[in-house]
Amino acid sequence: MSKAKLSDIARAAGVSPMTVSRVLNGRGGAGPETSERIKQIAHELRYRPNALARGLKSDKSGIVGVIVPDIANPFFPEIIRGIENVALQHGYNLLLCNVVESPDREIDLMRILESQRVDGVIWCSARLSEKPLVKALQSFKAAVLVNRTVEPQIAGSIMIDYRSGAADALKHLWNLGRRRIGVIAGPAASRGSMERLEGLRTVFADLGAEAVATVYCTPDVNGGALASRELLEAHGQVDGLICYNDLNAVGALQTCEALGIRVPDDLGIIGFDGIPLAEFVRPKLSTLHVDKYSIGQLGMRMLLERIEGKFVQHSIVVRPQLIARNST
Amino acid sequence: MSKAKLSDIARAAGVSPMTVSRVLNGRGGAGPETSERIKQIAHELRYRPNALARGLKSDKSGIVGVIVPDIANPFFPEIIRGIENVALQHGYNLLLCNVVESPDREIDLMRILESQRVDGVIWCSARLSEKPLVKALQSFKAAVLVNRTVEPQIAGSIMIDYRSGAADALKHLWNLGRRRIGVIAGPAASRGSMERLEGLRTVFADLGAEAVATVYCTPDVNGGALASRELLEAHGQVDGLICYNDLNAVGALQTCEALGIRVPDDLGIIGFDGIPLAEFVRPKLSTLHVDKYSIGQLGMRMLLERIEGKFVQHSIVVRPQLIARNST
DNA sequence: TGATTCTACGTTATCGTTAACTCAAAAGCG
DNA sequence: CGCTTTTGAGTTAACGATAACGTAGAATCA
Numbered sequence: 001m002s003k004a005k006l007s008d009i010a011r012a013a014g015v016s017p018m019t020v021s022r023v024l025n026g027r028g029g030a031g032p033e034t035s036e037r038i039k040q041i042a043h044e045l046r047y048r049p050n051a052l053a054r055g056l057k058s059d060k061s062g063i064v065g066v067i068v069p070d071i072a073n074p075f076f077p078e079i080i081r082g083i084e085n086v087a088l089q090h091g092y093n094l095l096l097c098n099v100v101e102s103p104d105r106e107i108d109l110m111r112i113l114e115s116q117r118v119d120g121v122i123w124c125s126a127r128l129s130e131k132p133l134v135k136a137l138q139s140f141k142a143a144v145l146v147n148r149t150v151e152p153q154i155a156g157s158i159m160i161d162y163r164s165g166a167a168d169a170l171k172h173l174w175n176l177g178r179r180r181i182g183v184i185a186g187p188a189a190s191r192g193s194m195e196r197l198e199g200l201r202t203v204f205a206d207l208g209a210e211a212v213a214t215v216y217c218t219p220d221v222n223g224g225a226l227a228s229r230e231l232l233e234a235h236g237q238v239d240g241l242i243c244y245n246d247l248n249a250v251g252a253l254q255t256c257e258a259l260g261i262r263v264p265d266d267l268g269i270i271g272f273d274g275i276p277l278a279e280f281v282r283p284k285l286s287t288l289h290v291d292k293y294s295i296g297q298l299g300m301r302m303l304l305e306r307i308e309g310k311f312v313q314h315s316i317v318v319r320p321q322l323i324a325r326n327s328t
Numbered sequence: 329m330s331k332a333k334l335s336d337i338a339r340a341a342g343v344s345p346m347t348v349s350r351v352l353n354g355r356g357g358a359g360p361e362t363s364e365r366i367k368q369i370a371h372e373l374r375y376r377p378n379a380l381a382r383g384l385k386s387d388k389s390g391i392v393g394v395i396v397p398d399i400a401n402p403f404f405p406e407i408i409r410g411i412e413n414v415a416l417q418h419g420y421n422l423l424l425c426n427v428v429e430s431p432d433r434e435i436d437l438m439r440i441l442e443s444q445r446v447d448g449v450i451w452c453s454a455r456l457s458e459k460p461l462v463k464a465l466q467s468f469k470a471a472v473l474v475n476r477t478v479e480p481q482i483a484g485s486i487m488i489d490y491r492s493g494a495a496d497a498l499k500h501l502w503n504l505g506r507r508r509i510g511v512i513a514g515p516a517a518s519r520g521s522m523e524r525l526e527g528l529r530t531v532f533a534d535l536g537a538e539a540v541a542t543v544y545c546t547p548d549v550n551g552g553a554l555a556s557r558e559l560l561e562a563h564g565q566v567d568g569l570i571c572y573n574d575l576n577a578v579g580a581l582q583t584c585e586a587l588g589i590r591v592p593d594d595l596g597i598i599g600f601d602g603i604p605l606a607e608f609v610r611p612k613l614s615t616l617h618v619d620k621y622s623i624g625q626l627g628m629r630m631l632l633e634r635i636e637g638k639f640v641q642h643s644i645v646v647r648p649q650l651i652a653r654n655s656t
Numbered sequence: 657t658g659a660t661t662c663t664a665c666g667t668t669a670t671c672g673t674t675a676a677c678t679c680a681a682a683a684g685c686g
Numbered sequence: 687c688g689c690t691t692t693t694g695a696g697t698t699a700a701c702g703a704t705a706a707c708g709t710a711g712a713a714t715c716a
Contacts, residue, residue, distance in 0.1 A: 052383040056701090058703085094423065
């Protein structure tokens with residue numbers, strides 16, 4: 001049994017489809033009893049407006065594209081929840097896209113989202129380089145970036161203040177007396193990594209010190225484990241480790257365990273992001289907590305404004321908060 | 329600048345829109361040089377077929393709805409990745425819906441997905457009761473349930489063999505000499521919980537024993553922590569704990585830490601699901617590993633078959649695999 | 657009472673794409 | 687050379703919803 005359409009209801013009610021449309025959309029235009037009859041029949045036939053037809057006519061799909069590098073990274077699900085929370089309140093749905101693999105994949109996804117005529121996109125941690133990114137973004141009615149900026153007219157952005165976060169991490173370790181500090185820097189190509197390093201450089205300069213070593217790696221547990229092993233084996237005297245994210249920090253914890261390094265006694269480790277996992281490992285991980293749910297909400301609100309043609313704010317910066325636990 | 333449409337290309341190329349449609353869809357119907365010219369112009373104008381118009385015409389949206397109780401639960405992102413992997417290979421995209429709250433919300437989501445004219449739905453751990461569930465499912469062209477079954481003509485299903493999994497968990501503890509076993513049973517209303525308990529009952533019967541205590545709780549870390557505290561405080565002599573899932577088990581680990589119970593010396597704990605977290609806690613958690621990515625892939629493949637009207641299999645059972653680590 | 661405004665609808669046309677059909681010219685064939 | 691087939695197109699109509707406009711009859715007003 002295929003879906004009922006307006007004309008089915010119209011026939012059953014002895015009116016024109018237009019009248020049904022008006023009644024079901026609460027735009028009046030029919031007498032009280034006719035309206036009641038129409039609503040009744042619509043209910044009986046389980047009428048569901050065809051979003052495709054509506055979208056075609058109105059040039060609005062009611063869908064927003066959400067692009068994340070990897071949903072399996074616990075950083076993103078919470079952002080998605082934040083986005084969804086606001087989106088649903090405003091009648092939008094999420095078309096979720098996982099990038100996972102290559103930047104080529106990002107291009108493909110753009111084409112798909114364009115075809116779907118999404119009303120906007122929220123793009124988390126885009127890896128595409130500036131030029132193609134801007135080009136891709138221009139073909140959307142509205143766009144918001146998380147963790148990246150472009151000119152305001154191209155897209156809004158929600159930024160995490162990695163500089164201050166990394167700076168706080170370093171100060172925290174320094175205040176605890178750590179002087180020989182290594183850095184697990186995450187993906188070399190990533191902006192987030194660069195900014196953290198900038199934040200660190202500033203503080204190091206103030207302190208008249210510098211990092212003992214910096215190693216790049218993939219932003220997951222294994223990457224952190226490998227990078228920290230490399231770093232710690234080459235620089236045994238390191239007593240503080242600043243990690244790109246919590247996953248990397250957990251990897252470092254594993255390495256310490258394997259190498260017999262006591263945390264925090266021999267080595268203080270601090271992560272970034274504040275994912276739930278950070279509380280579950282032992283020692284509990286100190287971290288710079290980022291309010292991911294809020295980021296999602298803010299991003300979606302900003303997108304809504306852009307969809308409606310307002311440009312109240314084009315950039316919001318979220319500041320990570322130091323949570324000192326047992327790893328430092 | 330709004331999007332180019334077929335007629336724009338047609339005008340520029342001096343042909344009819346139909347010809348452009350045929351050429352761009354590789355259905356021939358134009359000479360080689362005309363075809364080349366059309367493709368060239370389409371590229372220059374950054375033409376993207378309007379999926380709404382196409383969907384309206386063809387009654388296919390190219391979208392599948394995915395419903396999960398909570399993406400923040402690490403069990404689901406991997407399933408989603410599996411689904412997406414297969415979906416993208418076949419030209420489908422995912423409309424992701426998080427339930428989070430109430431069963432009412434599930435009903436709302438159904439209406440939305442119906443309106444969007446999704447080509448099918450994959451519904452994970454549906455909580456709706458039988459009648460409304462069946463009613464909801466009937467209005468889709470194709471549906472696959474994960475963790476739930478209904479009559480085969482209503483929906484396919486991917487089931488996890490909780491009975492055997494729970495049975496294996498119990499045998500494992502028993503073989504290690506544990507005789508006073510408690511159960512953290514997860515949500516009382518959940519099918520998964522019931523089935524696990526059935527599996528346990530069978531084995532307990534064979535062994536001529538029974539569980540010391542069974543406590544229900546929410547399926548997250550905190551639920552596990554609270555439930556295990558309740559259980560352990562009331563039954564100090566318990567030496568084995570079978571948990572509904574890994575999150576619960578991690579909660580139990582926390583409780584043990586707080587109560588000074590040594591794991592696995594005093595108490596063996598085993599989880600379920602095999603989420604990454606299980607490997608990161610200390611002691612590493614023994615668990616019944618479920619291949620979530622495969623579940624996603626299998627589910628999507630099954631959905632594809634149903635979308636195409638085939639009904640090769642209507643049910644697949646995935647068996648959890650015991651992974652013995654340090655918590656037992 | 658005649659003019660005007662409302663009420664409660666109906667008609668038409670359109671969004672972008674494409675299936676089905678049509679058709680003229682070119683190519684192939686005996 | 688006349689006939690059929692193929693090639694390279696164009697035309698029409700439809701998918702379902704709805705904006706814009708039209709209209710007959712009832713109600714209101716001067």
